[in-house]
Amino acid sequence: MSIIKSSQTHPLYKDLVKIVGEDRVSDSRVVMSAYSKDACHLTAERPEVVVMPETLDEIKSIAKICNSTKTPLVPAGGRNGICGACLPRIEGAVMLDMVKMDEIVEINEDVMTVTVEAGLRWAELIHRLDEKGYKLGFRGPYGGNAGTVGGSVSINSIGYAASKFGPSTEGVVSLEVVLANGDVITTGSGWNKDAPIFARYTTYNDITGLFLGDHGTLGVKTKVTLKIYPKADYFTYGDFGFTSLEDASQAFLEVQKLGFTEELNLLADRQSTDTFFPGFLDKHPEIKSMFASVVQEVDAQLAQRKMEIIREIALKHGGKDLGNFASQMHWSELFNLVQPLYNNGFWLNTCHLRPIPKIPALMDRMWAIFEKYQLLENGIKWIASCLGAERAYATGWVTIFAPNKEKMELALKAWNEMLDSVIETKGCPYWNGLLWEKRALKQTDQKFLDTYWTVKKALDPENILSPHVFEGGF
Numbered sequence: 109m110s111i112i113k114s115s116q117t118h119p120l121y122k123d124l125v126k127i128v129g130e131d132r133v134s135d136s137r138v139v140m141s142a143y144s145k146d147a148c149h150l151t152a153e154r155p156e157v158v159v160m161p162e163t164l165d166e167i168k169s170i171a172k173i174c175n176s177t178k179t180p181l182v183p184a185g186g187r188n189g190i191c192g193a194c195l196p197r198i199e200g201a202v203m204l205d206m207v208k209m210d211e212i213v214e215i216n217e218d219v220m221t222v223t224v225e226a227g228l229r230w231a232e233l234i235h236r237l238d239e240k241g242y243k244l245g246f247r248g249p250y251g252g253n254a255g256t257v258g259g260s261v262s263i264n265s266i267g268y269a270a271s272k273f274g275p276s277t278e279g280v281v282s283l284e285v286v287l288a289n290g291d292v293i294t295t296g297s298g299w300n301k302d303a304p305i306f307a308r309y310t311t312y313n314d315i316t317g318l319f320l321g322d323h324g325t326l327g328v329k330t331k332v333t334l335k336i337y338p339k340a341d342y343f344t345y346g347d348f349g350f351t352s353l354e355d356a357s358q359a360f361l362e363v364q365k366l367g368f369t370e371e372l373n374l375l376a377d378r379q380s381t382d383t384f385f386p387g388f389l390d391k392h393p394e395i396k397s398m399f400a401s402v403v404q405e406v407d408a409q410l411a412q413r414k415m416e417i418i419r420e421i422a423l424k425h426g427g428k429d430l431g432n433f434a435s436q437m438h439w440s441e442l443f444n445l446v447q448p449l450y451n452n453g454f455w456l457n458t459c460h461l462r463p464i465p466k467i468p469a470l471m472d473r474m475w476a477i478f479e480k481y482q483l484l485e486n487g488i489k490w491i492a493s494c495l496g497a498e499r500a501y502a503t504g505w506v507t508i509f510a511p512n513k514e515k516m517e518l519a520l521k522a523w524n525e526m527l528d529s530v531i532e533t534k535g536c537p538y539w540n541g542l543l544w545e546k547r548a549l550k551q552t553d554q555k556f557l558d559t560y561w562t563v564k565k566a567l568d569p570e571n572i573l574s575p576h577v578f579e580g581g582f
């Protein structure tokens with residue numbers, strides 16, 4: 109950050125330099141401009157100074173100085189979110205860029221956990237574990253080249269292997285968190301100063317859960333301990349096509365309930381498959397909807413047998429065996445899979461959770477919107493994909509692609525109606541951020557919200573951590 113000169117005008121600039129040195133602080137307008145967005149188009153306030161800590165002690169000191177001066181402090185990970193969650197809602201904020209906190213602290217083979225610094229990116233973690241013969245449960249959001257572990261568990265990310273292991277937050281055993289006043293807490297078995305970090309639920313209530321999905325409002329996560337599993341080398345893949353979304357959803361639900369699949373993805377209409385895997389369905393004009401399934405096991409026969417059972421279920425619901433191109437592509441491309449979709453234009457997403465039987469109702473609403481705004485005629489493509497998530501619900505990520513600036517206004521109109529439809533059809537967003545917050549707040553039970561604010565006031569009485577998040581500002 110030293111190449112571009114800081115303006116040195118932020119009131120805490122000199123204090124921050126004292127804590128981390130000049131090279132890791134900037135309040136230059138050029139640098140702030142680069143920090144003014146995440147991976148979506150939504151905007152809020154720009155941070156006014158950015159600091160890149162490398163140690164726990166630095167973060168403690170930064171929190172203390174912000175707390176004593178009542179200066180807003182906003183943690184950021186890879187800034188790869190697509191809901192504007194890491195953007196300040198208030199002027200004068202210090203942004204805490206966590207990406208230099210990226211070490212693997214410990215792989216504990218006795219209790220099968222890995223402890224990482226919160227700024228570590230998923231792609232690197234997965235690679236490093238693989239070399240040691242281990243895999244994670246949840247294996248990162250599809251944007252895991254850039255997304256960090258701390259960022260993902262702060263916003264309930266869902267993605268690879270969520271079908272078997274659930275969202276990012278399900279795999280968390282313990283957190284190390286710096287509170288607003290600079291105190292540090294280690295959750296899970298960390299309450300016992302002499303015990304190793306090995307379990308989430310012991311002796312007290314689940315303090316870990318308090319910080320998961322908090323959007324950085326209750327503390328700064330500095331370490332995250334995750335469950336690991338023996339690496340499993342045997343894969344089977346299966347793609348199955350259906351003539352109706354109803355049949356596809358029923359088969360999808362039955363397979364998801366079994367918990368066999370590492371990854372189970374439904375493409376809800378023909379257009380979505382044509383956009384995701386162009387040409388794949390050309391020889392199957394009757395197919396309207398399909399799912400791709402991936403099984404990963406430690407034994408070849410086990411992997412084979414599980415796929416046979418999935419096939420039987422698909423065929424029972426009128427499915428057609430389409431081979432395994434889509435599922436293999438989907439799995440083996442990992443974090444590079446969705447990046448090329450930007451070729452279709454800028455993404456406007458509606459990522460949320462819903463029970464699997466409610467997928468057809470969502471698609472009826474989406475189709476009405478696609479037709480009302482004549483998206484196809486206007487060259488606006490979409491992908492309606494549902495990822496099976498732990499046990500028996502799904503994420504719906506219905507994304508439309510604005511191909512150019514001229515079509516953006518039309519796409520935005522359609523997208524806003526799509527967001528309303530998601531809530532009206534009883535969907536629950538997993539992230540909140542600028543994308544969902546106003547809509548989510550309208551639906552939120554007041555007692556639930558009051559309880560959150562009681563906790564927030566107790567942990568952060570000066571309201572310095574990501575102020576105005578969950579208030580509907582911007």
Ligand SMILES: Cc1cc2nc3c(=O)[nH]c(=O)nc-3n(C[C@H](O)[C@H](O)[C@H](O)COP(=O)(O)OP(=O)(O)OC[C@H]3O[C@@H](n4cnc5c(N)ncnc54)[C@H](O)[C@@H]3O)c2cc1C
Nearest residue numbers: 185186187188189249250251255256258259265266324329
């Ligand atoms: C191509 C692409 C594909 C994507 N695919 C998916 C997907 O499949 N699933 C999915 O869920 N998301 C997806 N995303 C969005 C994004 O990648 C994820 O949500 C990711 O988990 C965000 O992590 P991050 O480190 O970038 O967090 P950021 O965007 O930097 O921050 C997210 C939130 O976490 C808070 N935060 C960050 N670090 C900390 C910390 N250490 N302590 C406390 N709070 C913190 C921030 O304040 C903010 O509220 C995708 C994005 C892109 C661009």
